Every structure is written in structure tokens, then in C-alpha cells.
Amino acid sequence: MAKPLHFGAAFLYGRAGAPCLDFIENEAEVLSMACFTEELRRTADPIFTAIFAHPFVRGIAEGTLAKEQLIHYVKQDFEYLNAFIRVYGIAISKCEHRDAMALFNEQISFILDSETHPHQNFCDVAGVTYEELQGFSLAPSANHYVNHMLTVAHEGTREDIVAALLPCPWTYTEIGRRLLEEVKPEPSHPFYEWMHFYGDRESGITMQLRRLLDEWAEPLPAAHKQRLAEHFVTSCQLEYMFWDMAYKLEDWPAPVTEAEAVRA
Numbered sequence: 073m074a075k076p077l078h079f080g081a082a083f084l085y086g087r088a089g090a091p092c093l094d095f096i097e098n099e100a101e102v103l104s105m106a107c108f109t110e111e112l113r114r115t116a117d118p119i120f121t122a123i124f125a126h127p128f129v130r131g132i133a134e135g136t137l138a139k140e141q142l143i144h145y146v147k148q149d150f151e152y153l154n155a156f157i158r159v160y161g162i163a164i165s166k167c168e169h170r171d172a173m174a175l176f177n178e179q180i181s182f183i184l185d186s187e188t189h190p191h192q193n194f195c196d197v198a199g200v201t202y203e204e205l206q207g208f209s210l211a212p213s214a215n216h217y218v219n220h221m222l223t224v225a226h227e228g229t230r231e232d233i234v235a236a237l238l239p240c241p242w243t244y245t246e247i248g249r250r251l252l253e254e255v256k257p258e259p260s261h262p263f264y265e266w267m268h269f270y271g272d273r274e275s276g277i278t279m280q281l282r283r284l285l286d287e288w289a290e291p292l293p294a295a296h297k298q299r300l301a302e303h304f305v306t307s308c309q310l311e312y313m314f315w316d317m318a319y320k321l322e323d324w325p326a327p328v329t330e331a332e333a334v335r336a
């Protein structure tokens with residue numbers, strides 16, 4: 073039985089003036105930051121650690137993933153990104169100001185135009201085209217993650233949505249940065265492009281979403297902050313489960329063919 077999440081008073085009410093040094097490299101950033109997302113990161117640290125050690129992530133570092141694992145990941149992630157775009161669309165509909173609308177709009181374009189590169193890297197290594205991996209149905213863990221994000225998007229506020237989206241860029245940026253530091257890949261490494269795509273970007277979108285959530289969460293009542301933390305932690309757990317799904321080629325217990333599914 074999972075224990076209930078407990079967040080300290082500092083987490084719920086903020087720690088006036090306390091600097092948040094642990095996960096931030098730019099000191100100017102520290103001075104202007106509230107500590108809400110720093111506390112989220114600290115709460116989810118065991119999940120981040122488990123993700124860094126996951127055999128799929130280790131397989132990227134060591135270049136040892138099987139063709140089927142790469143294919144399963146890309147099939148599922150293509151559909152996951154479609155849902156992510158829809159969630160940004162719903163977030164735009166709940167924004168009050170142009171700044172946040174513009175940020176979410178830019179991210180939709182980024183997913184459509186650029187987030188395809190790491191997928192292409194996996195396809196090249198697997199020896200398949202990207203097009204042939206599109207349009208597949210969701211495996212259980214990807215289905216769970218997509219449903220979590222879309223439910224929060226439909227039922228929640230703009231703050232709830234950002235809390236549920238944030239683990240996506242945050243975990244990938246940290247994975248990319250760690251792999252670059254650890255592996256220092258040569259261009260001949262099969263996942264050289266993947267590591268640079270996520271590791272090079274100075275965590276731009278992660279910091280922008282954090283700044284937004286820190287600002288938006290600050291005046292919220294404790295119960296709402298607690299809910300934001302639950303959305304964040306659930307998405308972190310589902311990030312882990314997504315890697316696990318790809319590694320284990322997870323599928324439904326008794327898969328049906330498309331034709332049977334239509335008749336059912």
C-alpha cells in the first residue's frame with residue numbers, strides 16, 4: 073500500500089527568502105525564484121534516481137537497445153506527443169495572458185517540428201522509417217499517462233496542467249545532461265543525436281515552465297498546492313513506467329487485432 077504524500081510546511085506555505093540552490097546552475101535565477109518547484113523536484117527525487125538507473129536509459133548510454141525496444145518506444149511516443157500537443161491546446165484555452173499563450177504555442181510548434189529528431193535517431197538505429205511507426209494504439213502505461221494528462225487538462229486549472237506537464241521536459245533534460253557528462257559520446261555513438269538533443273538545451277523549456285508554476289502557485293491555498301504536487305508526482309511515476317513499457321515491450325494481456333477490435 074503506497075504511503076500518502078506528505079509535504080512539509082515549508083513546501084505548502086513557501087520559505088520566504090530561502091535560496092533554492094540544489095538544482096539550479098544560474099545564480100541570478102536563484103535570487104528571483106520561489107521554491108515551489110524546487111520542493112516538487114526534491115519530493116520526486118527517488119523517482120528521478122530510478123529513471124536514471126532504468127535499463128532503457130542505461131541502454132541509451134551503452135548503445136545496447138534492441139530494435140524492437142526502439143520501435144515500441146517510438147510507436148508509443150508518437151501518440152504520447154499528439155496528446156501532449158492537445159494538452160497544450162487546452163492549457164491555452166485556460167490562460168489569462170498572452171505570455172503564457174505564446175509559450176504554449178511555441179511548444180506546440182517545437183513538438184511538431186523538432187521533437188521528431190530524437191524519434192528519427194531511434195528509427196535510423198532500428199532501420200525503419202518514422203512513417204511506418206505512426207498511428208498505433210496505446211499500450212497500458214502510455215494509455216495511463218495520456219489519460220492522466222488529458223484528465224488534468226480537462227478538469228484542472230492552468231496551474232494543474234503545468235504541474236502535470238513539467239516532469240516531461242524536466243526528466244528528459246536531466247537524463248540528456250547526465251548522459252552527455254557520463255558518456256561524452258563520439259559522433260559515432262548510435263544515440264549521439266538523442267543525447268545532444270535533450271542534453272544541450274540548457275533546460276530552456278523546463279526553466280520557463282518552472283518560472284510560470286512558481287509564479288502561479290505562490291498565491292494558491294495549501295490544498296491546491298498539494299493537488300499540484302500530486303499531479304507532478306504522478307507524471308514522474310508515469311515517466312518511469314513509460315521507459316519500462318518500452319523496455320519490456322509492454323502490451324495488453326490479450327491483444328486483439330485491429331479487425332477484431334473494430335467488430336467488438
Ligand SMILES: Cc1ncc(C[n+]2csc(CCO)c2C)c(N)n1
Nearest residue numbers: 149152156179183240241244277314
Ligand atoms: C514519455 C515522454 N516524456 C517526455 C518526452 C520529452 N518531451 C516531450 S514533449 C517535450 C517538450 C515539452 O514542451 C519534451 C521535452 C517524451 N518525448 N516522451
